[in-house]
Amino acid sequence: MAGPIRGGLKVSRKIEFLWRRACIFCVLVAVACVTRPELGACAQDTVTKIDIGNSEIGAPPAEFELSPLGESRKGSWTVVRDATAKAGMAIEQAGLQTTEDRFPLAIYKPVSLKNAEISMRLNATGGRSNQGGGVAVRLRDPQNYYLVQLDALRDRVLLSLVNNGISNEIVAVDADIASHTWHDLAVRAKDDQFIVSLDGVWVFTGFDRTLSHAGRIALWTKGDSITRFDSIAITPLSASEERY
Numbered sequence: 001m002a003g004p005i006r007g008g009l010k011v012s013r014k015i016e017f018l019w020r021r022a023c024i025f026c027v028l029v030a031v032a033c034v035t036r037p038e039l040g041a042c043a044q045d046t047v048t049k050i051d052i053g054n055s056e057i058g059a060p061p062a063e064f065e066l067s068p069l070g071e072s073r074k075g076s077w078t079v080v081r082d083a084t085a086k087a088g089m090a091i092e093q094a095g096l097q098t099t100e101d102r103f104p105l106a107i108y109k110p111v112s113l114k115n116a117e118i119s120m121r122l123n124a125t126g127g128r129s130n131q132g133g134g135v136a137v138r139l140r141d142p143q144n145y146y147l148v149q150l151d152a153l154r155d156r157v158l159l160s161l162v163n164n165g166i167s168n169e170i171v172a173v174d175a176d177i178a179s180h181t182w183h184d185l186a187v188r189a190k191d192d193q194f195i196v197s198l199d200g201v202w203v204f205t206g207f208d209r210t211l212s213h214a215g216r217i218a219l220w221t222k223g224d225s226i227t228r229f230d231s232i233a234i235t236p237l238s239a240s241e242e243r244y
Helices: 002-035 068-072
Strands: 064-066 077-081 089-094 105-113 116-126 132-141 144-151 156-163 166-174 182-190 193-198 201-207 215-220 226-236
Touching: 105 132, 105 226, 116 132, 116 215, 132 182, 132 226, 144 182, 144 193, 144 215, 156 193, 156 201, 166 201, 215 226
Parallel strands: none
Antiparallel strands: 064 105, 077 089, 089 226, 105 215, 116 182, 116 226, 132 144, 132 215, 144 156, 156 166, 182 193, 193 201
């Protein structure tokens, strides 16, 4: 009986040792979440789903800040009824015909992130010179951000760097983007890597390291586009995901 008892003691002590290590690790993670939230250690499963239903029909979307350009045109960003949207409501940007490039932005105020996955549905419902829209990430101000754009007139998906108000194309690929149709757009931004998918299918991976700090996320359109947005979700990358 002596052998099994000694073996049992050894196993018990080993389990106790591993348990203590696990407890210490949990405490360290909790401290990291409080003192260093930018590490993402406590944001692994935190998904922000923007509830368009919190806004009134005909009013600007709640929790969004309109860029100066958007504010100069009363009613350009509004919440509208849309039976084809998942919640029966959508955010619409109704552009005006112009000979100048214009980039109306609706900036989501509660979140500022560097590494995250952003997904949404877009529907290009009108526009003569422009049809489409996209999402701005790591937005420092309305003149500096990364842009993932759907161009329904030219059937293209683009990743661009907007630097001091000037758009510089990083990657662009041809894709089937029909007007008056909802399309799922997703971008996974991690450090200098941007993975973009359309309707659940990977379309390209682009690289750029110009903007390396956290920034806002915004809805984007151009010119006279009339575009609707729906099902907007923002997921911070967890600490484990950032290692890959």
